[in-house]
Amino acid sequence: MPDQHFTELAADRIALRRFAPADLTIFVTYRSDPDVARYQGWDAPYPLADGEKMIARLLDTHPDTAGEWFQYAMVLRSTGELIGDCAAGTDQQDPRQAEIGFTVRPEYQGRGYATEGTRTLLRYLFGARGKHRVAARCDPRNTASARVLERLGMRCEGHLREAVWEKGEWADELCYAILDREWADRAGPAPAGCPD
Ligand SMILES: CC(C)(COP(=O)(O)OP(=O)(O)OC[C@H]1O[C@@H](n2cnc3c(N)ncnc32)[C@H](O)[C@@H]1OP(=O)(O)O)[C@@H](O)C(=O)NCCC(=O)NCCS
Secondary structure (H helix, E strand, O other), X not given: OOOOOOOEEEOOOEEEEOOOHXXXXXXXXXXXXXXXXXXXXXXXXXXXXXXXXXXXXXXXOOOOOEOOEEEEEEEEXXXXXEEEEEEXXXXXXXXXXXXXXXXXXXXXXXXXXXXXXXXXXXXXXXXXXXXXXXXXXXXXXXXXXXXXXXXXXXXEEEEEEEEEEEOOEEEEEEEEEXXXXXXXXXXXXXXXOOOO
């Protein structure tokens, strides 16, 4: 596979790289923030053991494996500091389709990092990984997340009413997607180091 030795995708201010064991403390700390966990699939506090297990699995996993999610560590290129993560899950039935997600540490939010990281991930998925369609889901109350997806040109294809039971309540879900040809129509040149 072309990316068996995947290391990183570089953009202007950030890079997406593999998680390493040294990322554990910061990763578990920001996942344990109740505001970060609010619309996500885990509860705060996020257990250290779960972080250890996840990072261990990602050390040698191919980032584009059918039926699996791959979490990319988002770091500042200037300092190497871990500021969040982006994720992509490859569809089990048809690996030409993927779903994405993202998280930024509270102290780094509001500076365009989620937008830059997710744009980098979309370039990789539609470029080197040859995806046809990339989707994302978010709770309509998570306006920061919806704005990131819309800023990147993802189309809201539906508002599902009380479609998921999450954290003790039925929650609505917005479904977003973008196709390869739509991305090509709006994407600029790939950032340095982005292998597409
Ligand atoms: C959703 C989340 C990832 C957004 O992260 P973020 O880094 O703050 O997002 P961005 O900075 O890219 O965008 C937020 C704001 O920064 C502004 N911004 C500042 N500098 C910017 C730049 N250089 N480029 C783009 N936007 C910039 C944007 O205008 C935007 O403001 P707006 O939404 O009012 O238009 C973050 O709130 C988070 O981690 N939430 C918890 C986890 C979560 O819910 N994840 C999504 C699950 S679906």
